[in-house]
Structures are given as structure tokens and as C-alpha cells.
Amino acid sequence: MVRQTIQIFARVKPTKKPTAVYTVDNEEHSGGSLEFVIPRDLADGFINNKRESYRFRFLKVFDQATKQEEIFETIAKPVADNVLAGYNGTIFAYGQTGSGKTFTITGGAERYSDRGIIPRTLSYLYQHFTQDSSMVYTTQISYLEIYNEVGYDLLDPRHEASNLEDLPHEHHHMEQPPHPCPTRPPHCTAAAGVSPLLPQHEGESRFSGLCAFLGLLLSQALLETPMNQASTRSHCIFTIHLCGREPGSATLHRSKLHLVDLAGSERVGKSGVGGQILTEAKYINLSLHYLEQVITALSEKNRSHIPYRNSMMTSVLRDSLGGNCMTTMIATVSSEKTNIDESISTCRFAQRVALIKNEALVNEELDPALLIVRLKKEIQCLKEELAMVTGEQRTDELSQEEIQRIEEQVKLFLDDPDPDRTLDLGPDMRKIHHCFSLLKERVQQKQQAQNIAAEASALSSSGLADRQASEAQGDLLKLKDLLTQRDNEIRPELSIEQQEAFEIFRNDHGDRLTLEDNKAILKQRFAEAKALGEQVNQARNRVNSDEMERLTSEHNLDLSCPKESHMWFSVAFDRYKSTFGRLKGLKTEIEHLQHLLQRSKIKLKRDFQDWWSQEATRLQVP
Numbered sequence: 107m108v109r110q111t112i113q114i115f116a117r118v119k120p121t122k123k124p125t126a127v128y129t130v131d132n133e134e135h136s137g138g139s140l141e142f143v144i145p146r147d148l149a150d151g152f153i154n155n156k157r158e159s160y161r162f163r164f165l166k167v168f169d170q171a172t173k174q175e176e177i178f179e180t181i182a183k184p185v186a187d188n189v190l191a192g193y194n195g196t197i198f199a200y201g202q203t204g205s206g207k208t209f210t211i212t213g214g215a216e217r218y219s220d221r222g223i224i225p226r227t228l229s230y231l232y233q234h235f236t237q238d239s240s241m242v243y244t245t246q247i248s249y250l251e252i253y254n255e256v257g258y259d260l261l262d263p264r265h266e267a268s269n270l271e272d273l274p275h276e277h278h279h280m281e282q283p284p285h286p287c288p289t290r291p292p293h294c295t296a297a298a299g300v301s302p303l304l305p306q307h308e309g310e311s312r313f314s315g316l317c318a319f320l321g322l323l324l325s326q327a328l329l330e331t332p333m334n335q336a337s338t339r340s341h342c343i344f345t346i347h348l349c350g351r352e353p354g355s356a357t358l359h360r361s362k363l364h365l366v367d368l369a370g371s372e373r374v375g376k377s378g379v380g381g382q383i384l385t386e387a388k389y390i391n392l393s394l395h396y397l398e399q400v401i402t403a404l405s406e407k408n409r410s411h412i413p414y415r416n417s418m419m420t421s422v423l424r425d426s427l428g429g430n431c432m433t434t435m436i437a438t439v440s441s442e443k444t445n446i447d448e449s450i451s452t453c454r455f456a457q458r459v460a461l462i463k464n465e466a467l468v469n470e471e472l473d474p475a476l477l478i479v480r481l482k483k484e485i486q487c488l489k490e491e492l493a494m495v496t497g498e499q500r501t502d503e504l505s506q507e508e509i510q511r512i513e514e515q516v517k518l519f520l521d522d523p524d525p526d527r528t529l530d531l532g533p534d535m536r537k538i539h540h541c542f543s544l545l546k547e548r549v550q551q552k553q554q555a556q557n558i559a560a561e562a563s564a565l566s567s568s569g570l571a572d573r574q575a576s577e578a579q580g581d582l583l584k585l586k587d588l589l590t591q592r593d594n595e596i597r598p599e600l601s602i603e604q605q606e607a608f609e610i611f612r613n614d615h616g617d618r619l620t621l622e623d624n625k626a627i628l629k630q631r632f633a634e635a636k637a638l639g640e641q642v643n644q645a646r647n648r649v650n651s652d653e654m655e656r657l658t659s660e661h662n663l664d665l666s667c668p669k670e671s672h673m674w675f676s677v678a679f680d681r682y683k684s685t686f687g688r689l690k691g692l693k694t695e696i697e698h699l700q701h702l703l704q705r706s707k708i709k710l711k712r713d714f715q716d717w718w719s720q721e722a723t724r725l726q727v728p
């Protein structure tokens with residue numbers, strides 16, 4: 107991790123107008139200083155205690171004659187090198203309108219040598235990509251303009267306005283580039299949703315083509331914004347996303363470089379503007395005010411909350427300020443007399459920025475797809491090594507012969523009462539897994555057999571089967587008793603003459619045949635029930651443990667084998683249950699028949715009594 111403060115540089119814009127008194131002093135070791143001298147005006151006769159000298163320290167101060175190349179070499183190149191090494195980087199220009207921010211970041215349109223940091227950095231990175239064959243790089247670029255707190259994707263020809271949430275992913279969530287790093291050769295593509303910017307050519311022409319294309323693109327992009335000439339009152343953030351990887355390695359380095367041209371920092375009061383420009387100026391002031399708030403909060407110790415979310419610009423630059431980034435600020439100042447206050451104000455802002463500490467990390471991550479490929483390869487190599495050591499060629503599945511051999515080995519192992527016996531399957535995980543599944547199957551079968559045996563013994567020890575069988579037989583006896591009792595209920599009040607008359611009446615009665623039939627069926631059902639009762643007893647005995655032992659020895663059954671004992675119990679139980687079920691069904695049928703018989707007999711009796719009383723009246727029998 108690299109812990110460092112934001113690096114600050116100053117650049118003085120060349121001017122032909124009368125300049126204020128200022129001195130630039132660059133020492134090799136202690137950095138540079140910029141001093142403005144404002145002589146006291148004593149002409150009006152009273153004492154003026156105003157400060158005369160304003161001195162600010164920077165890492166280096168670039169005076170008016172500094173060429174673009176020197177700016178790139180001193181400021182941007184080290185940052186680009188860090189980005190190539192996997193660190194995030196940001197370079198932002200801050201200063202009043204016309205002080206040279208755009209000239210420094212983007213460049214001047216007149217001469218090729220006026221190219222600014224953006225095209226030079228792209229050219230440098232591109233050159234590096236083609237020269238460094240030890241790495242595979244992919245880049246993506248995006249260009250965001252923030253105007254009146256609305257973001258515009260400058261690489262999208264529609265230039266539609268977006269809120270922070272609606273912007274392409276990388277614009278507001280800078281930790282990750284929008285797409286996974288593809289395994290294509292280095293090339294340059296635009297932001298998410300934007301078509302690739304460049305055709306792929308080989309050779310030197312690509313660099314100059316790239317720069318010329320980008321120069322055109324950048325100027326066009328700015329000209330085509332909805333605000334058109336208002337672009338100087340907006341913030342522009344050009345971002346290069348870089349993804350680097352050693353060929354064949356699964357480790358990716360992802361980094362990003364923001365090159366930021368902030369809006370002019372002049373104060374509204376001084377510029378004396380109104381209307382639309384005033385609105386813009388307020389937004390600029392507000393967003394720069396929020397930037398200042400963030401910077402102040404970051405420079406204060408023990409501040410837990412940093413108000414990044416107050417403006418779109420600070421949200422986007424969140425990482426660059428007080429985060430995982432190596433950040434550099436270029437304070438652009440004008441040496442003109444009329445701008446001296448603004449220049450001092452810019453330098454003061456830079457001094458506060460210089461207090462902010464960032465902690466930059468190399469952004470390393472693993473490419474899952476490549477990792478899988480690598481691991482698969484490793485597995486294959488290990489398999490081959492193993493095959494060489496064991497002399498066996500292994501497939502994923504075990505062969506039928508191998509399975510059979512393992513089953514035999516497991517059986518011998520289990521059947522051997524010797525506790526010291528071991529099971530040697532060799533260093534083959536497939537065989538070991540198969541052996542484990544066989545053992546599991548055995549344990550489960552044994553468990554099942556034990557459960558059934560426990561159920562059977564519970565049934566036999568609690569006498570449930572006996573109780574059920576004797577209950578069924580008891581029910582039958584009760585039914586028989588009931589029938590006799592009912593018969594007796596019909597007969598006893600009759601005198602001998604009446605009984606004789608009743609017999610004759612019954613033989614002549616229309617229901618006689620039905621009555622006889624029902625009686626016959628009932629008798630038959632009683633016989634069936636009796637037989638079934640005996641079967642129930644037999645079935646019950648089969649699940650009884652003594653009987654079980656006798657039968658197993660008779661049929662040569664091996665009840666220690668879970669499979670056989672399970673089968674035996676299942677069959678015995680099923681038989682007992684079905685016989686008992688049939689007996690119960692028979693009982694219901696008998697009850698029904700008895701009911702019918704009863705009703706027929708009562709009807710017979712009633713009919714007889716009616717007939718008897720009629721006959722008695724007719725014959726005048728008392």
C-alpha cells in the first residue's frame with residue numbers, strides 16, 4: 107500500500123498583458139514556491155497594513171514558458187506508470203476561467219505540440235502496450251461532463267442528460283470497470299454502451315491515428331454538448347480503465363486514471379454575471395464549494411463523515427479524494443494583475459488539498475474463468491502423474507470388474523470376526539467412495555430390519571395381536587348370544603296354542619323364504635368367521651418370536667442378513683394384517699344380516715299378533 111498526500115503542482119499561464127509581481131523558485135530537493143507580491147499603495151495618505159507577500163509551496167511550479175511535454179513528463183508520466191502497475195490515479199486541474207486548465211488537460215487545438223495530458227497519456231499507454239509483451243492489456247475510456255449537476259456522456263452521440271444513478275456504471279462506481287477483462291489484444295473501447303472508438307491497425311500509425319482521432323473527438327464532443335459554449339462552466343472527467351494481466355496468469359490488475367478539467371473557480375461577485383450564466387456560476391460555485399467541504403473534512407483528523415454525496419463531481423471523484431488513489435492537482439494561475447486575487451485563492455485551495463492523505467493499493471483480482479482453466483489443467487497433470495506412479499490408467503467411473511472386486515472385499519471384511527482385519531483399497535478415491543457407499547447401504551438396511559423387529563416384538567410383547575384376535579372372536583360369540591336372545595324375545599309370551607298357530611302362520615307367511623335364506627347366509631358367515639379367526643391366530647403366531655425361530659430354521663432363513671429378515675417380517679405382517687382385515691369385514695356383514703333377520707322376525711311377530719287378534723274376534727275366542 108502506498109500512503110501519500112495529494113501531490114500539488116502550479117502552472118502559470120503565459121500572458122502578454124501587464125503581470126503582477128511574482129517569483130517562481132524551484133529547488134531540486136525542497137520543491138518549488140510561487141510568491142505574489144502586492145505592493146502597498148500609500149498614495150491615499152493613511153497607513154495600510156495589508157500583507158504584501160503571498161508565498162505558496164508546491165512540488166514544482168511551472169512558469170509561463172513551460173512546454174506541454176515537460177508537464178506530461180513531470181506530472182502525468184509517473185501517474186501513468188503507476189496506473190500501469192495497477193494503482194488508481196487522478197490528475198485534476200483547478201483554477202479560474204481562462205487560466206489554462208483545458209490547455210493543460212486536453213491541449214490546444216492550434217499545434218500538434220500543444221497536445222495536453224489526455225492525448226499524451228493515451229499515446230504513452232498505447233506505446234507501452236505494444237512494447238511490453240510480458241503483459242496483455244485492455245483499455246476502456248469514458249468521458250463525462252457535469253453541467254449544472256447533470257451528467258453527459260460525451261462519447262454518446264446523443265449527449266443525453268443523466269442523473270448520477272443513470273450514468274454508465276463506471277461513471278459513478280469507479281471501483282470496477284463495466285465489463286470483465288476480455289482476452290483480446292490491447293485496444294481502446296469506449297464506455298459501457300458506446301461502440302468501440304478505434305479500428306485496430308498495427309504499427310506506429312496507430313498512435314498518431316489514435317491521438318489525431320481523440321483530439322478531434324474531444325473537441326467535437328465538447329462542441330456538440332447541449333450547452334455548447336458553456337463547456338468552460340462544466341466539469342469534464344476523462345477516464346481510462348486499464349486491465350492488465352501476464353499471459354496465462356489468472357491474476358488481473360485493474361486500475362483507472364481520471365483526468366479532470368474542473369470548471370472555472372472565479373467568484374460570482376467578481377465576474378458580475380447574471381441570468382443563465384449566473385445560474386451556471388452558482389452551480390459551479392456550489393460544486394466547488396462542496397469539493398472544498400470534502401477537502402476540508404478530509405484534512406481534519408477524526409472526521410468520520412465526508413460529504414461526498416453533496417455533489418455529482420465529489421461523488422464521482424470519491425476514490426480520488428481520500429481513497430484508493432494516487433492523486434495529483436495542477437493549480438493553474440494567471441499572472442495578470444487583474445487576476446491576482448483569484449490566483450492567490452487558487453494557491454490557498456491547493457495548500458489545503460496538499461494536506462489530504464490517500465492510501466493507494468494495487469488492484470489485484472483473480473479472473474474466475476482463467477482460474478478454472480488453470481485448475482483443470484492442474485488436475486489433468488496430477489492424474490497423469492498418479493497414473494505413472496500406480497501404473498493404472500484412471501477414468502472418472504469405476505469399471506464393472508472393479509465394483510465387483512470392491513463388493514467382495516467389503517463382504518470379506520465385514521464377515522471376518524477378526525477385529526484387526528483391514529480393508530485395503532489402495533490410493534484411489536473412487537474406490538474409497540464406492541466402499542463408503544456400500545457400507546452406508548449395509549448400515550441403513552440393518553437399521554430398517556431392527557426397526558421392524560422392534561415393531562414386531564412390541565406387538566407380540568404387548569399382546570396386541572392376541573388381543574385383536576380374541577376381541578374378534580369375542581365379538582362373534584356376542585353376536586350369536588344376541589341372536590338367541592332376540593329369538594327368545596319373540597317366543598316366550600306365546601301360549602302353547604299360540605305357538606302352534608305361530609308355526610303354521612310362519613310357514614304360510616310371504617317372508618318365510620327370505621327369512622330362511624338370511625338364516626342360511628348368517629350360518630355360513632359364522633362358519634367363515636370361525637375359520638378366519640383360526641387364520642388370524644396362525645398369522646399372529648408367525649410374528650411371535652418363538653414361532654419365528656422355528657420357521658426360520660425350517661425354511662433355512664438367515665435372519666442375520668438384513669435383506670432376508672426384512673422380507674420375512676414384511677410377508678408375515680402383511681398376511682396377519684390382511685386376514686384380520688377380512689375377519690373384521692365379515693363381522694360387519696354378520697351384524698348387517700342379524701339386523702335384517704331381526705327386522706323380519708319382528709314383522710313376522712307383529713303380523714301374527716294382528717292375525718291372531720282378528721281370528722280371536724271372529725271366532726270370539728277370549
Ligand SMILES: Nc1ncnc2c1ncn2[C@@H]1O[C@H](COP(=O)(O)OP(=O)(O)OP(=O)(O)O)[C@@H](O)[C@H]1O
Nearest residue numbers: 119120202203204205206207208209214338369370
Ligand atoms: N500554457 C499555455 N500556453 C499557451 N496558451 C495557453 C496556455 N494556457 C492557456 N492557454 C490559452 O489560454 C486560453 C484559455 O485557456 P483554457 O481554455 O485552457 O482555460 P481554462 O482554465 O480551461 O478555462 P475555462 O475555465 O473557461 O475552461 C486558451 O486559448 C488556451 O489556448
